[in-house]
Amino acid sequence: MLSILAIAAVAGSVRAAPWTNEHGLIERDQTSASSWSNQWQPDANGVVHYGFNATFNQGYWNASQIRTAYRGCNGMSVSWSTNGRNVVPTVLYGTSNSSLNWTATSSVSITYETSLKWENHVVLENLEPNTKYYYSVCGSPVNSFTTARCAGDMTPYTAAVVVDMGAMGEYGLRHNLPSDISNPIPANQTNTIQRLVAQMDDYEFVVHPGDMAYADYWVKEQVTHGSNLTLTDQVLGYNAINDAFFNEVAEVASKKAYMVGVGNHEANCINGGYKQYPEAICTAGLTNFTEYKVRWNMPGDGSASNNFWYSFDVGMAHYLIFDTETDLPPPYYGADVIGGVAGMYESNVGAYPTAQVDFIKQDLASVNRTQTPWVIAMGHRPWYVSAAPEDRFMSGLAVFEPLFEAANVDVVMQGHVHLISRSYPVHQNGTVQQYNYTEPQAPVYLVNGAAGHYDGLDKEYTPLYDYIAFANDTMYSYSKLTFHNSTHLTHQFMASGDNSVIDAITIEKTH
Ligand SMILES: *[C@@H]1O[C@H](CO)[C@@H](O)[C@H](O)[C@H]1NC(C)=O
Ligand SMILES: *[C@@H]1O[C@H](CO)[C@@H](O)[C@H](O)[C@H]1NC(C)=O
Ligand SMILES: *[C@@H]1O[C@H](CO)[C@@H](O)[C@H](O)[C@H]1NC(C)=O
Ligand SMILES: *[C@@H]1O[C@H](CO)[C@@H](O)[C@H](O)[C@H]1NC(C)=O
Ligand SMILES: *[C@@H]1O[C@H](CO)[C@@H](O)[C@H](O)[C@H]1NC(C)=O
Ligand SMILES: *[C@@H]1O[C@H](CO)[C@@H](O)[C@H](O)[C@H]1NC(C)=O
Ligand SMILES: *[C@@H]1O[C@H](CO)[C@@H](O)[C@H](O)[C@H]1NC(C)=O
Numbered sequence: 001m002l003s004i005l006a007i008a009a010v011a012g013s014v015r016a017a018p019w020t021n022e023h024g025l026i027e028r029d030q031t032s033a034s035s036w037s038n039q040w041q042p043d044a045n046g047v048v049h050y051g052f053n054a055t056f057n058q059g060y061w062n063a064s065q066i067r068t069a070y071r072g073c074n075g076m077s078v079s080w081s082t083n084g085r086n087v088v089p090t091v092l093y094g095t096s097n098s099s100l101n102w103t104a105t106s107s108v109s110i111t112y113e114t115s116l117k118w119e120n121h122v123v124l125e126n127l128e129p130n131t132k133y134y135y136s137v138c139g140s141p142v143n144s145f146t147t148a149r150c151a152g153d154m155t156p157y158t159a160a161v162v163v164d165m166g167a168m169g170e171y172g173l174r175h176n177l178p179s180d181i182s183n184p185i186p187a188n189q190t191n192t193i194q195r196l197v198a199q200m201d202d203y204e205f206v207v208h209p210g211d212m213a214y215a216d217y218w219v220k221e222q223v224t225h226g227s228n229l230t231l232t233d234q235v236l237g238y239n240a241i242n243d244a245f246f247n248e249v250a251e252v253a254s255k256k257a258y259m260v261g262v263g264n265h266e267a268n269c270i271n272g273g274y275k276q277y278p279e280a281i282c283t284a285g286l287t288n289f290t291e292y293k294v295r296w297n298m299p300g301d302g303s304a305s306n307n308f309w310y311s312f313d314v315g316m317a318h319y320l321i322f323d324t325e326t327d328l329p330p331p332y333y334g335a336d337v338i339g340g341v342a343g344m345y346e347s348n349v350g351a352y353p354t355a356q357v358d359f360i361k362q363d364l365a366s367v368n369r370t371q372t373p374w375v376i377a378m379g380h381r382p383w384y385v386s387a388a389p390e391d392r393f394m395s396g397l398a399v400f401e402p403l404f405e406a407a408n409v410d411v412v413m414q415g416h417v418h419l420i421s422r423s424y425p426v427h428q429n430g431t432v433q434q435y436n437y438t439e440p441q442a443p444v445y446l447v448n449g450a451a452g453h454y455d456g457l458d459k460e461y462t463p464l465y466d467y468i469a470f471a472n473d474t475m476y477s478y479s480k481l482t483f484h485n486s487t488h489l490t491h492q493f494m495a496s497g498d499n500s501v502i503d504a505i506t507i508e509k510t511h
């Protein structure tokens with residue numbers, strides 16, 4: 001499993017071990033993984049016992065924040081956080097809850113400056129497709145995940161999509177917010193993460209293309225709006241919000257593949273700057289998407305850009321994850337790099353300036369539409385959205401729209417603007433191709449940036465552009481994509497509060 005090691009070698013601020021964190025350098029006292037495995041069977045309560053002196057290690061490498069991702073239809077990556085470094089991150093797994101007969105290991109236990117955690121990554125291979133596996137990491141209670149359907153499996157299924165979902169509760173969206181926050185969540189309304197947990201039987205996996213924890217809002221949200229985090233608490237604040245989010249999301253991500261893309265709130269410690277605080281206040285480790293690079297382990301060829309652009313197949317759909325924040329080809333700039341619209345100072349992650357678009361061209365050209373008739377592209381910043389002209393990402397339009405249209409991409413899903421909006425099939429810089437969803441000849445753009453975070457929702461821009469068919473700016477929401485067969489795809493904006501359908505369309509398209 002080379003990818004994260006490669007990332008660690010590339011990203012300058014990722015420290016190689018040995019590194020002493022606040023707990024001192026904690027390494028597992030181990031001989032070889034296999035000699036323990038027979039002592040690691042779960043007991044009647046589903047708790048796995050270690051085959052060595054657990055007392056010493058307790059709390060240092062207990063697993064938390066477990067998250068999984070598809071790795072083809074025969075693999076799964078399992079990632080988790082610990083308070084110390086694991087020499088041999090290990091996953092025990094099997095097809096029965098009570099016998100985790102197999103072991104997968106790696107040497108990838110990494111961190112970055114100022115993180116209070118280590119991130120452990122293991123890839124399980126040679127699994128059966130669409131099969132439930134039970135697993136345990138570092139003494140965690142037994143969990144289960146289900147592997148992906150292979151490309152060509154035409155069984156109908158549903159995927160869930162969320163964007164811009166920060167922490168909920170004390171360090172994020174909650175009902176008792178200051179009065180300048182629009183649409184604070186009503187008291188006791190089910191929030192989006194609770195809804196995803198409650199409806200876990202309704203979807204097979206989750207895609208979250210950007211803006212995860214909003215840990216970079218430790219100043220804006222937490223200091224200026226009355227939490228106990230202070231300016232001297234940068235490290236604590238950033239870590240506390242990340243912990244809140246990743247603890248919450250693990251309830252889903254430990255059981256369902258959780259595929260991610262990058263957003264601006266992954267970039268640095270302060271979203272580029274807030275009031276008198278510039279990006280320069282960010283301590284080492286809290287710039288250049290470092291946390292995002294270290295925490296996730298998306299599929300790819302092992303290069304540093306893996307979590308930023310990649311693709312995967314599930315059943316009858318091909319998913320392309322693209323990156324609006326870095327690595328646009330010259331003369332354009334990703335939004336968060338020097339020269340980009342966000343006024344940030346981050347760096348590209350690709351090996352060369354056209355790395356991302358070259359990948360996208362090659363990837364979309366190689367899709368077999370017999371196997372995966374549907375092609376869905378997901379990225380963070382939208383250009384067709386019910387937002388003011390200056391809030392549309394026109395560099396993204398210039399770079400990506402021609403590629404998507406040439407490849408007959410069916411649907412583009414984005415967020416960043418905190419509302420929901422749906423376009424007609426649209427192309428060529430805002431030309432409506434047709435005003436219905438029957439045999440469209442251009443992509444349909446679905447923006448759902450309304451999963452919810454501290455800042456509430458954004459106001460929709462009126463009058464609606466000609467290409468916007470529907471918009472709503474008062475409802476917290478997640479999206480469901482249901483693939484019926486090769487000709488019918490339904491998208492629903494779901495209300496997180498009561499799980500009602502706010503808006504639904506079915507695209508009928510012969511592939
Ligand atoms: C476990 O490690 C702790 C800390 O080093 C030590 O105090 C304790 O005696 C050890 N217990 C056993 C059973 O070895
Ligand atoms: C670590 O895990 C063990 C076994 O599940 C548990 O007893 C212990 O309380 C955990 N420690 C911490 C600090 O979470
Ligand atoms: C796990 O291993 C045990 C002992 O070899 C065997 O009896 C059992 O059938 C295996 N379980 C699975 C699910 O393979
Ligand atoms: C595994 O079995 C234990 C004990 O019966 C149970 O508590 C736990 O929920 C099971 N885990 C899964 C993932 O089914
Ligand atoms: C929210 O739930 C709590 C606990 O169930 C209850 O005491 C409170 O009255 C509820 N608030 C509202 C506004 O419904
Ligand atoms: C803020 O308050 C929470 C809960 O009251 C507490 O757990 C946390 O340690 C506090 N943080 C700081 C920096 O004081
Ligand atoms: C990001 O990384 C680049 C390359 O390592 C470095 O030159 C730059 O200073 C970093 N940016 C910030 C804001 O730290």
Ligand SMILES: *[C@@H]1O[C@H](CO)[C@@H](O)[C@H](O)[C@H]1NC(C)=O
Pocket residue numbers: 152368369370371
């Ligand atoms: C596409 O997939 C179909 C169905 O699996 C297969 O018959 C066909 O040969 C594939 N086409 C190419 C170009 O690989």
Ligand SMILES: *[C@@H]1O[C@H](CO)[C@@H](O)[C@H](O)[C@H]1NC(C)=O
Pocket residue numbers: 394397398429
């Ligand atoms: C799209 O149209 C806008 C407004 O006319 C213009 O500023 C922009 O350059 C155009 N973009 C492309 C890629 O043609």
Ligand SMILES: *[C@@H]1O[C@H](CO)[C@@H](O)[C@H](O)[C@H]1NC(C)=O
Pocket residue numbers: 433434435436437438
């Ligand atoms: C959809 O729009 C196209 C282009 O205007 C038109 O030819 C077609 O009849 C419409 N289809 C339906 C079902 O309304």
Ligand SMILES: *[C@@H]1O[C@H](CO)[C@@H](O)[C@H](O)[C@H]1NC(C)=O
Pocket residue numbers: 471472473474475502
């Ligand atoms: C948004 O949707 C809700 C629920 O359907 C509705 O009550 C509200 O009026 C809508 N708001 C706007 C601005 O469309």
Ligand SMILES: *[C@@H]1O[C@H](CO)[C@@H](O)[C@H](O)[C@H]1NC(C)=O
Pocket residue numbers: 484485486487488
């Ligand atoms: C595809 O699914 C749609 C929606 O369920 C259904 O109406 C249609 O008949 C299906 N087409 C085929 C060829 O099965």
Ligand SMILES: [Fe+2]
Pocket residue numbers: 164210211263264265380415416417
């Ligand atoms: Fe964003």
